Amino acid sequence: MTLTQYFVAMSIDGYIAEPDEQLDWLSPFSGLEGKRRRYERFFDEVGAIAMGARSYEFVCRQDTPWLYADRPTWVFTHRALRRHPGADLRFTDEAVTDVHPRLVEAAKGKNVWVLGGPTLATQFVEADLVDELHIGVAPVLVGSGTRLLHAKAYTPWVLAETHQYGSFLALRYVAPRRDT
Numbered sequence: 001m002t003l004t005q006y007f008v009a010m011s012i013d014g015y016i017a018e019p020d021e022q023l024d025w026l027s028p029f030s031g032l033e034g035k036r037r038r039y040e041r042f043f044d045e046v047g048a049i050a051m052g053a054r055s056y057e058f059v060c061r062q063d064t065p066w067l068y069a070d071r072p073t074w075v076f077t078h079r080a081l082r083r084h085p086g087a088d089l090r091f092t093d094e095a096v097t098d099v100h101p102r103l104v105e106a107a108k109g110k111n112v113w114v115l116g117g118p119t120l121a122t123q124f125v126e127a128d129l130v131d132e133l134h135i136g137v138a139p140v141l142v143g144s145g146t147r148l149l150h151a152k153a154y155t156p157w158v159l160a161e162t163h164q165y166g167s168f169l170a171l172r173y174v175a176p177r178r179d180t
Contacts, residue, residue, distance in 0.1 A: 002104045004112040004129050006121045007042055009136035010148045016117065017146040021058055025140045032165040035136075042134065046071055047110025048103045050096070050124070053077035055116025060084050071113075072106045074099055076120050096123045122150045130175060133157060137169040 009026055010016045017023055029035065049071050051059075056075045059067060066087040074090045075081065076099075083089060092099055103112045114124050124130045135148070157173035164170075 002047070002107050002109060002111055003131040004100070004103075004114065004124065005042075005132045005134055006114040006124065006130050007134040008116075008121070008148065009138055011138055011140045011142040013141050013143065014148050015142040015145040016148055018142055019145045021054070021146070025142055026138055029136075029138050029165070029168045032168055034163070035165040035168060035170070038163065038165075038170060043113075045111050046113045047107030049073040049113045049115050050099070050103055050120065051075050052116045052120035053079065053081060055120075056081060056084075058116075074103060095127075096120070096129060097127050100124075100127075100129050118147055118149045122152075125149060125155070126152065128175075128177070132160075132175070133171075133173040135171045135173070137171065139167040 008016055009029075011025060018025065046068075049068055051073055053075060056077070060082070066084050068087070070088055072088045072090065074092055076093070076096070077091055078093045081091060100112075114121050114130065121130070156176055158176055159171065160174045161172035162169065
């Protein structure tokens with residue numbers, strides 16, 4: 001069964017990026033024993049990606065080969081963006097509810113990763129399309145920047161799994177309608 005998952009890291013004060021969209025605060029935790037393998041296992045199960053325009057531009061600014069291999073990626077945007085060489089991209093301004101069936105089909109039995117910031121992730125959550133939240137919690141106070149989500153209503157989730165890598169926590173929550 002294909003799951004739609006939001007996989008992201010945040011500071012303990014709830015930020016996923018600094019005001020200048022930098023992620024330097026996360027670097028000290030990249031080499032923690034087991035954490036890298038957890039991401040690799042997650043990514044091996046990803047068949048398609050949904051990404052917002054700001055996240056896409058962030059990835060493009062890294063001046064590296066496309067990080068997401070051959071995974072078809074839908075970039076949700078209302079403006080023209082340059083194509084990253086080597087990426088399997090589809091730019092769209094459609095609603096997440098309209099695109100989600102195509103993401104699931106393209107995933108071919110694997111999972112859909114909602115990658116990036118709170119605007120797109122919140123749209124998926126509010127449309128009741130997200131099955132799991134994978135949230136890494138770094139023991140850092142960032143102070144300001146981009147928040148995890150922009151939830152507009154109380155929505156309970158079920159904690160399904162925890163892992164600790166030093167002082168970094170990896171949490172997996174499932175939507176209460178699908179507590180598997």
